Amino acid sequence: MMTSARDGEQPFQMRESQHGEVTVLTLHGACTMSDAAALGDKIMDLARTPANLVVLELSKLEFIESTNLGKIVAAYLHLRKRQGDLRIVAPSPKIRELLDLTRLSSLFGVFESIPDAVGHRDN
Numbered sequence: 516m517m518t519s520a521r522d523g524e525q526p527f528q529m530r531e532s533q534h535g536e537v538t539v540l541t542l543h544g545a546c547t548m549s550d551a552a553a554l555g556d557k558i559m560d561l562a563r564t565p566a567n568l569v570v571l572e573l574s575k576l577e578f579i580e581s582t583n584l585g586k587i588v589a590a591y592l593h594l595r596k597r598q599g600d601l602r603i604v605a606p607s608p609k610i611r612e613l614l615d616l617t618r619l620s621s622l623f624g625v626f627e628s629i630p631d632a633v634g635h636r637d638n
Contacts, residue, residue: 524577529557534633539570539604545578555586562590567599570632574605584619591623600624602632 525544532539538561546554561569569590591601602624606614614620626632 525575527554529554534570534629536566537568537570537633538564538566539572539629539633541572541575542579543575546576546580546583547578548580548582551580551582551586554583555589558586558590559593562593562599562601567594567597568633569594569599569601570604570629571601572604572629573610574607576607576610579610579613584613584617588619588622602626602635604629604632 527546527550528543530541530543532541540557540561542554558569558571571587587601593599594601603614603620604626605628606625611620611625614623614625624632624635626635
């Protein structure tokens with residue numbers, strides 16, 4: 516049986532939760548190329564909301580392929596054109612290392628908690 520997870524990793528899942536007017540998208544498991552369309556569609560849907568803010572909670576994300584990072588960057592660029600923002604919360608150590616290596620951690624705001632990300636105001 517084929518699954519989007521790599522050997523030994525949990526299948527990819529997305530879960531939405533509301534924090535005031537902001538929807539937080541929590542990503543779990545291994546996000547592979549076969550998940551790119553679903554992830555891209557969901558993030559862009561959130562990027563088009565009136566809140567103009569996307570928060571991704573990544574503490575349970577085990578793996579993400581470059582195609583999916585590209586989907587996140589595309590949503591970020593869409594939001595920035597509208598004076599919006601995309602923020603990352605609590606990336607797992609492996610994902611944090613990837614964000615640092617690709618220098619995406621300097622592009623996105625990276626926060627320790629959802630309330631910190633939602634409540635942060637740019638100076």
